[in-house]
Each structure stands twice: as structure tokens, then as C-alpha cells.
Amino acid sequence: MSKPLPNASGHFRRSHADEFRLIETGFSRTMLALFIIALVSFPFLFSSFYVDLAAQVFLASIGALSLMLLTGIAGQISLGHAGLIAAGAFTAGILFKEFALPFWVTIPAAALVGAGIGVLFGLPSLRLRGLYLAVSTLALHFIVVFLGGEYETRRGFSTGILIDPPVVFGYEVYSTRAWYFTLAVAAAVTLWICINLMRSRSGRAWKSIHANETVAEAIGIGVTRYKLLAFVVSSSMTAVAGALFAYYRGFVSIEAFSLYLTIQYVAMIIIGGMGSLLGALLGAVFVTLFPYIIEALVSVLPGADRLAGSVFAFNYAAFGIVMILFLVFEPQGLVGIWRRIRDYFVLWPFRFKAMGGRK
Amino acid sequence: MKKICMIASIVAASFHASGAMAEDALKIGLTGALTGPVAGTYAPAVEGLRLYVDALNAGGGINGAMVELILQDDGAEPSRAAANAKRFITQDNVVMMINASLSSTFAPSIAETSRAGVPLMFAASACPQEVFPPANANLFCTTAFGAKYDSHAALQFIEGQAGSDIKIGFQAMAIPLSRGEIDYAEGVAASMGMTPVAKEITPPPAPDYSPFASNISDAGAEWVWSWAPWGAQVKTFEALRRLGWSGSYVAYAHLEAESELARVHDETFYLVGANALFTENLPVMQTITAAAQAAGSSYAANQLTEGWIAGMVIEAALKAASDPGDAGSVRDAMSNLTVDLQGLRGGPLVWTETNHFRTTQSYRVYRWNAANNAIETVQDWTSFDVE
Amino acid sequence: MQFAVNILVLASIYALIASGYVLIYRVSRVLNLAHGELMMFGAYLLVTTAAGLSSSPVVAILLALAMSLMVGGLVYLFLMRRMTGEMALAAVLTTVALGILLRGLILMFWSASPQHPRDTLGWENPVLMLPGDARISLFAALLVASTILVYAGLFAFLRFSRWGMRMRAAGQNPLLAAQRGINLHAVFALAWALSTFTGAIAGMLIALDSGLDSTMVMIGLKAFPAALVGGLDSLLGALIGALIIAAAEVGVIKYVDPLLADVIPFAVLVVMLVIRPWGLFGTREELDRV
Amino acid sequence: MTAEPLLVVEKLEVVYQRAITAIQGVSLKVYPNQIVALLGTNGAGKTTTLRAISGFLGLDDARVTEGTVTYRGIHLENREPYEVTRHGLSLVPERDKVFPNLTVAENLAVVPGRRGRSNRRMLEQVYHFFPGLKDLRRREAGLLSGGERQMLAVAAGLMCDPEMLLIDELSLGLSPVAVQSLTASLVAIRNELKISILLVEQSAVVALEIADMGYVLENGRVVLDGDAQRLLNHSDVQEFYLGHTGGDRRSYRDVKQYRRNRRWYG
DSSP: OOOOOOSSTTOOOOSTGGGGOSSOSHHHHHHHHHHHHHHHHHHHHSOHHHHHHHHHHHHHHHHHHHHIIIIIISOOOOSOHHHHHHHHHHHHHHHHHHHOOOHHHHHHHHHHHHHHHHHHHHGGGGTOOHHHHHHHHHHHHHHHHHHHHHHHHHTTOTTOEEOOOOEETTEEOOSHHHHHHHHHHHHHHHHHHHHHHHHSHHHHHHHHHHHOHHHHHHTTOOHHHHHHHHHHHHHHHHHHHHHHHHHHHTEEOGGGSOHHHHHHHHHHHHHHOTTOHHHHHHHHHHHHHHHHHHHHHHHHSTTHHHHTTTHHHHHHHHHHHHHHHHHHHOTTHHHHHHHHHHHHHHHTTOOSOOTTOOO | OHHHHHHHHHHHHHHHHHHTTOTTSEEEEEEEOOSSTTHHHHHHHHHHHHHHHHHHHHTTTBTTBOEEEEEEEOTTOHHHHHHHHHIIIIIIOOSEEEEESOGGGHHHHHHHHHHHTOOEEEOSSOOOGGGSSSOOTTEEEOOSOOTTHHHHHHHHHHHHHHOSOSEEEEEEESSHHHHHHHHHHHHHHHHTTOEEEEEEEEOSSOSOOHHHHHHHHHTTOSEEEEOSOHHHHHHHHHHHHHTTOOSEEEEEOOTTHHHHHHHHOOTTEEEEESBOOGGGOOHHHHHHHHHHHHHTOSSOGGGOHHHHHHHHHHHHHHHHSSSTTOHHHHHHHHTTEEEOOTTSBSSOEEEOSSOSSOSEEEEEEEEEETTTTEEEEEEEEEEEEOO | OHHHHHHHHHHHHHHHHHHHHHHHHHHHOOOOTTHHHHHHHHHHHHHHHHHHOTTOHHHHHHHHHHHHHHHHHHHHHHTGGGGTTSOHHHHHHHHHHHHHHHHHHHHHHHOSSOBOHHHHHTOOOOEEEETTTEEEEHHHHHHHHHHHHHHHHHHHHHHHSHHHHHHHHHHHOHHHHHHTTOOHHHHHHHHHHHHHHHHHHHHHHHHHHHOBOTTHHHHHHHTHHHHHHHOTTOHHHHHHHHHHHHHHHHHIIIIIOGGGGGTHHHHHHHHHHHHOTTOSSOOTTHHHHO | OOSOOSEEEEEEEEEETTTEEEEEEEEEEEOTTOEEEEEOOTTSSHHHHHHHHHTOSGGGTEEEEEEEEEETTEEOTTOOHHHHHHTTEEEEOSSSOSOTTSBHHHHHHTSOOSTTOOHHHHHHHHHHHOHHHHHTTTSBGGGSOHHHHHHHHHHHHHHTOOSEEEEEOSSTTOOHHHHHHHHHHHHHHHHHHOOEEEEEESOHHHHHHHOSEEEEEETTEEEEEEEHHHHHHOHHHHHHTSOOOOSSOOOHHHHHHHHHHHHHHO
């Protein structure tokens, strides 16, 4: 699985060290710098409503990346994502509420709990594949949600556990802007971890397990180990996302972790494009913003007032339709559209790629 | 990110386009569970509020200023409720925010509005602890039902009917709010000398309620107190009757109560409620019915009470405010407000500095009278002081 | 005795719904997660036909059933047909998306208020006395009877009718079935139609027995463990699985804690997946084919 | 052979996964009431040719990129399999040729009829050619022996009421006795029903014994064709397909050399 060449033409890797660079060309370095500048200036240019939306996108990106690692890269279908997020959020909530532990303890604790549950979620994967695995993770989702609900009721937190904003380096993370940067950094770190995992032995092992488990076993990959590893890594990242969610929203309540949340995350990786980290990011952006876009579009339609009562039902239905359209007409997802657009500009004025070009 | 910017600008453009139409209107933002499985509880109330505001505007608004009610769906999801709240506050500059959704959306709504100093009113959603004395300065609640007081009212009614030497069963739904209330009621019943014999907690969607009902029936309960969303209350009751159980059942009169009493037509199915039913046919009820018909509403007029009351409170608050365009001023007006509910409840709704629930909470008990083929008030307004 | 009746009624509900999962999975290897929504859709169709034809209830029911049969077929022809040959997850997700769409549509057309088609049709729901002082409502009894009828009908259909045999054949080896001149799309569409049909029967009877609102969709999901415990490609399995799940659930409600009612089906499912992932009566090699 | 040909394959080219060319410029004709043998070793393109005719390429991500397949003047390239069957061509595949969990009778019954002939009459006809199946009709097909299974597969093919049977690897893995009986049945079917049979075979002896015409495929091209008798006597066929070496055995390298020559000069 050789690393694909960077897309700008005329660039060749000339030394061994070149193979290991994350950023290979001056052009992409410039683009990255511009991108970072845009990210940093965003909260100062837009109102806090948009900043909050962006923060939600970052949070969703962490969850989407970890699910992509598990499902899109390692090929292990999971429908227990909301359960894992709930586990992370409850870990943070309980540790905060019962033991008043600070941020820098609860987040690693959530990661540990996530890893533990990852092993639990992963054990069935040693025997089950595909749909059956998905169903077993679904069952575990219900069990996690049940336990969370029990805790809430037994301790009398019937409207949820309230959590104080975390204090990082003596600075209280509370404002939208502060959360924007915190979550942006968290998402960037997750992305960095994911990119490097993909370039490592484990990433290659996951891809080969995805492609063909039997062959992977035959060429000496410890399928059991790497499957479990995929679950552990993905689950602990997801649980961290859950803990961040708890702090970000300032509370934890079991109603927030319905099956619909899982569906949204699965929709992210499908709509974004299976098997691609960029796809996970694009999917997170799309699915998070979609309800707002639809709402906005419907409200500019003539006669929107008359629809008022059913407009929300319409939003809901529209989400279903868009998902269907993506699944039917663009199985490659947003990333497929993105690649076509990019190729068009990279290759212009030519229409086809030369042999051996990037897929 | 380019993509985000692009989409954001599209969204921004369309928001501005829609927002530009009423610059000097008094804006009120509502986040509600308008879709999703629990929508049935909240959507009719929101419809009632919408109709009230329409009527208010048709009558000239508040001193000539229109009231713009901005509805946003949160599907009972906290993330969307938070985003809605942010939008109301930063984008629309609302003078008041309303929450008509599941309790999971409370925390983000409270956090956003408190910071901005915008009053938050709960309408049709459960009243949180913070609105009871000593009340949080920023939070208000018009919702009819109130935790603990409901159970007291119901248990007192039962005591009045059958004394305290009875076996009593309880029913709740497997959501924290309902379970908490029923646990509380169980304690109160025991302290009143009643014998709690069964407590059944049903999952939100039980395909068949008979197994739960069997437990209550087998335990020999003579009375049952049920405090849960409507479906769970009435389906447990119907399952009990099918099992041949002949005891009396007391449940909370949610907005479905009126049509359901007629449907169930059982004389020992009592509903404890804080809202008046439309059988009374008060003038205000005729107004609501006319408004619902004119708008072609998909909900029965008798389900709109809760929203209508919220509308009356909003109107009163905006009228009382020295500057209805300023959130702080509206909040101050709400902290000292008396609203005549024209008979929709047992008395006026009174908010004071320390009490944002209401100073007295009144309950009626209804049942179906087979002889008259009509709903009958078994016990007229009984008041409880809220302290 | 009442205990047994409770199990029987719940098992009938689960079995009737589970048959829909099994039919589609067995024939086209697609897990239909929109089954709950389709079943609810069928029940709402009855609400509409009942309102229009309250004078002739039987016609209303037959019309609603015919419409749900059609809806199932159309879902295949316009949507799922395009997903043949795609990966399993994509097909499953398409059904999830379909479910979301249906929920939105139902909310748009029927609002969120609870509906009571039985009252519209002017029917009573009397209680029948059974030996051993057990009771059952008329529509619950009808539910049990319909489950028996539907299963008997499905067994006979799959066993003896030519289209039934074709469905079995297509499920075993779609390639060969196509070679033999069997129109696979027709067979798959039939499976979807039948599945929606049986689901709609369940939905309508539940609605007639105890009313209808949008939470019904979750009942559809709860029947899913029954199908899986029995083996996703076996009708007999679905029947036995439904009995096991219902017995476990009702037993837990009676003897342990009613709170566990929602978890127990999935707990049984997890145990089953660990011991015998392909279910009690499922075909073993299916595991690798997914 | 005065009649119009039933099936005409003209310069057919099939590409798998948009990359691998499996057959190139294959042309063949099948006349009514004729048995035609398609010979070749593993990977020569026999099965691909058959699949291209019967509409099964789509499932392997393969496509007919050039050339035509016409049956009675109707174009059949890239059609759905069931459409091809309805036009009167019926394929008996190489593997997975019966539904293992269905009984013999059910295996025959699932086949939709054609031209409005009653299923029962077709069934009688099938039992007439394969009387052995009648006794086995309640047995699950998965429990049949290889020969019985092949019999059932041909019988099920006949149930489609075809004008032409396409049979993939008739003799593969069967005992000589079973093969003998099957070939006899095929000849009887041809003679009595007046249908054509395109027979794909590795075993040239079996195929050419009953065939009227033969084509030899190698590396995706037709290298030799002619009537069966001529092919039987052709020295190359004798040498490479019938194993009549005429004394000194040639090494495998010689065979490869021969193939290359055929390709270049043939």
C-alpha cells in the first residue's frame, strides 16, 4: 500500500525522508497555512451562532473520524457509537459529580473507559462479521443507555447531571470562542493521530483486514489483535468526544444519546465517503449543518409561514431524502465529488489522468 | 473549511433574508421538540402559542409593535437546542426564549439565556427545580403540571375518596422525570398511611402493557396513581381493565385528556389536572376553538390550552415591561406579574421575585359520567400554596 | 395462566413483526431497519381509510392492507432495486434513511397526536374470558390468530406456491435463479411487499387494540432481536425466537424488575450472538456472506 | 445447413473490471438443431463467451465492449439474464447448478414457463428424457450425486422451454458412465425437441463425439473451427486435446511453443 503521490503534478519524492513527510509540497504548505489562518480568524469574523456551529462541527469530526477508523478503514461495522459517546460523557459526568475530579483526570479516564468498552465491543467482532457485528454493538448500545439511565434516576439527577466548565491552565473554558479553539485543537489532534495511524503498521493491517480477512491472516497479520486494537483506539477516541460533549454542553443526560445519534454518525461517514479521513470531516460538516441549511432554505420559500406547523416534519423527511440520494447516486460520498472537482482543476485542460496517476 | 465558509455564508444570507422582514418586531424564540417520538406532547402546545400570537398581532400587537415568534425545532436533542438558543440570542436578539421540549434540552437553554440575561420560559415542558422558590431570576414556567404538587393533589384526592387504609399501586414511564416523581409519591403515600403494593415502570414503547398491568392487578392495588406521558398512563389503565381489574385509577390530565376521557368512558378513571377542560365552554375556549378552525389546525382546540396560556403570559409580560424591546426589562416585568387566565386555570398566574412557578397551584379532578354521557368535575379547584 | 396469555400476546406481536425482517433478509440478504416505520405507515394508512370509510370497516382494513402491500413493492422498485449489489452496510443505511423519510412523512400527514382507528370504525374491544381466569382482549386474540394465520400462510406459500419456491430459490442462489429465467426484481419486490404487508397487519392490530402514535416505531425495533435469535433467514426461527424473547421479557417483568423490560431482548440477543451467532435455526454459512 | 443460424456471435470482446480483456474477436454460429462444441483449456475464455451470451457479465463487473451477440436477429449484449432466458436460451452453469435446499420437484417447478406451455407438460417431457429424476423428485437437491445433479441441472434448463441449451462443462467431475448417459440424453433431446445445444467442454472426446460443429478457443481467440469430424481428425486436436501423441511424447514447452505459433500464424 504505497502512499499516493501528491496531486500536484511535477513533484517526485527523491529521498527516503520524502516518503515520510506529511506535507510534501510548497503548495500544500501554503494551503495549510491559509487554512489555519482562516480557522483562527473565523471566530473573530462571525457571530457566536456560527462559531458555535463550527464548534459542533469539530466535536462531530472527532466522533466521525473515530468511527471512520473503525468502519471505513478497518471494516468493522458498529452501531454502538452513541452508546460509546454516552459512556464517555457519563464517565466525565460521574467523576465530576461524585468525586469532583478535574478536567485533566476525567478526560483520560473517559479514554480508559472507552478503551475498556472497546474491548467489550470488539470481542464479538472476533466471531461475527458484517451485519451480525453491527447488531451486537447495537445491543451493547442499549445496555449502556440503560445503565446511564439507572445512574441518573437512582442518584436523583432526573433532568441530567450538570457539569461546571473545565479549567485549563487556570483559564475557564466557557465562552463560545474558547470552546471553538478547544474543540478545534482536539479535532486537529484526533486527525493527526488518525493520519499517523493510517501510515503505520496498524493502519496497513486494518486496511488489509478490511479488504480480506482470510488473506490478511495468511500473510501474517494478527487479525485478532488488530481488530481489537481498532475497537480500542476508536472507542477511546469516541469516549473522549463524549466527555468533551459533556463539558461543552455543561450537562449529561441519557436522552441525548439516542439511536438517532448513531445514525447521524454513520450517515457522516457514508455521506462523507467511506474509507477516507477527509470524508469523515466533510461528512461531519455536512450532517451537522444540514438541518440548519434545510431550515434556512425552507424559510425563504414563498408561503413558508403557512407551512409552519409541518415545516419541521419536512426537515426531517428532507434529511432522509438527502441520505437516500447520496447512497443511491454518490456511493463515493462527498469525497468522491471533491476528488472529481479537484481532478478537473489539476488536470485542466486535459480530461483524463495518465497511467499510474492517483486513484 | 472553505466549504464551511461557503455553506455558512449561504445560511447567513438566507437567515438575513428571512430575518429582515420585521426589524422592529418584538422577537420571541422558541425551541421545541416538534419532531421525533415525543413531538405529540409539545407540538400542540406550540401550535396553540402560535395561534395566540397570530391573534395578538391581528389585534394590533403590543402597543403597535408586532410580536414575532421564531419557532425552531430541536427534536429533543440538546445540541440543537443549544444552537437554537445561540441563534435566538446572537442572531435574532430575542427578548424572551421559550423551551417546549424534553428535559435534556434544559441545561443548554438555561446556560445560554442566563449568560445573555434573556428570560427563559418553560411552556409545556416540565418545570425545572429552579423556578420554584427560591427561583432563579431568569427562569419561568407556565406549564400546568408541577412535580410533587401533582402527587400531593392526587394522593389527597384519593384519601378524600377512600381514606388512607388502601392498597395503592404506582405507574411511571422509564424516563428519569417520571420515575423521580413516582418514587416521591410512593414515599408520600406511605407517610399518609397508605400501603404501596406495586410500582410499575414501563418502557417508552411497550408493545403490550398487560404484563405490567398484571403485576399491579396481582398485587391487589385498589387505587393506582400514574404520572407519566399520556400514552403510558392510559395504556396501562386500559390493560388493567382488560385484566378485569376493578379499582380506581388516577392519572395526570395531559393535553390529550379531554378527547381521551370521552374515548375511554370509564367512571373510575380520574384525571387530576391544572387546566380547565373545554366542556365548560368558557368564552376564552370559544375564542381558541374559533382560532383553531380559522387556521385549519391539525390539533383539536382542547389540546391548545397550554400554548394559549403561554401566549397570555407573554402578552402580559410584554405589556407590563417598561421597554418591551429590552430583555432585561421584560424579565423584570415577569418577576412581578399577575396574569388573568380567564378561567383556563383555577386562578390567576402570579409570579413574584422568588416564585416563578406560581404562588398557588390549583387542581381539578375529572372523570367520565356515563349517565350524562359527559365529562364531570369530581372535585373542583383545590389550591396548594407553593412555597 | 394470565402469565402465559401475556407471553402469547407479546410473542405474537414480535413474531408477526419479525416475519417481515426474515422475509426480506432471506430473499435478498438485506436487513430492513425501516420495518418499524413501514409497519407504522401501514397503521396510519388504516387511520386514513377508516376516516374515509367508517361505515364499512372491513373494506377500510382491506384497502389499507392492499395499499401497504403496494407500498412495500414500490419501496423495492424505486429504491432498494438500486442498492442491489452494493455493500451490505449501504443497503442497511438506505433502509435507515427510508425510515427517517417515512417518519417525516407520517408527521406531516397525520400530525403527532395519538390516533384511535378502532373508535373511528366504531368497534368495541371486548374482553374474552379464558380458562384459568385469564383474559384477553378481542383484538389481542385476533393478533394471536393473525400471527398463526400469517405464519401458516407464509409456510404454505413458500412451500407450495411457485412464487414461494422462487423466493426460496432466489434466497439460496440469486445467480442461478436468474439463469433459470426467474425475474429477480419481481421476486425481491414481492418479498418487500409481503414483508410490509405482514408488518402492516401487526401495526394495524396493535393500533386497533391500544391506539397509535409515533412511538410504535420502537416496537418494530424491539421485535428485531426475536428475528435474530431465531436466525435471520428462518421463519420457524422467528416464531421460536419471538416466543423466547417474549417469555424472557414477561418473566423479567413479573419476577425481576419491570425496568429491565427494554434491555432483556437485547441481552438475550447478545448471549445468542456469543453462543450461536447465526441464530437457532439460521443457516451457518450466511455469516461469511454478509 | 441451409437454414439461417440461430445464434450469431460476431467479433465479441469482453473486458473484466475495465482492465482485463478475457476474449477478443470471438465469432461463432449455431444453426438450428445442431450440437456445437466449444473447446479449450482452462482460462481459454469458454465460460466468458457463454456468460456473454447468457447475460451474466454484469455480476462480475465485466462488459461486452465490442462485437455482437444476436439470437434470431435480436441483440443480446449486456442484457439481464432472465430476459435472455425468456428469448429461448437456457444456460446450465458449471458450478452451483441446483438449489440445494429445494427438492428435485421444486427445482423444476421454480422455472417460469415460456410461450404459454403448461408446466405439467414440460415436466412430463423432462421426466421422459430423465426418467431417473422422477424417483428422486422428493429428495433435496443438495443430497444428489454429481451425475444426478447434472441431470437435474439439464432438466431444469429444459423446463425453461428453450430453443437452445447452453451447457457449461457437462462432464466435469463425473464418472464415465454418467457422462455416457448424459450425452445420450442430449442427443435424444436434440433429435426429439429439435433444439440446438452449445456445449462447452474441456474434454474434447466427449464433446466431439456428439457435436456437429466445433470451435477451439485459446487465450481468448478462436484458433480452430470446423465440423466435428474434421476436428477429430485434425492433428493438433488429436495431439493436444485427445492426447494421441503418435509415439514420442512432447514436453510442455513444446506445447507452449505450439500455442504461440498458432496465435501468431493462426
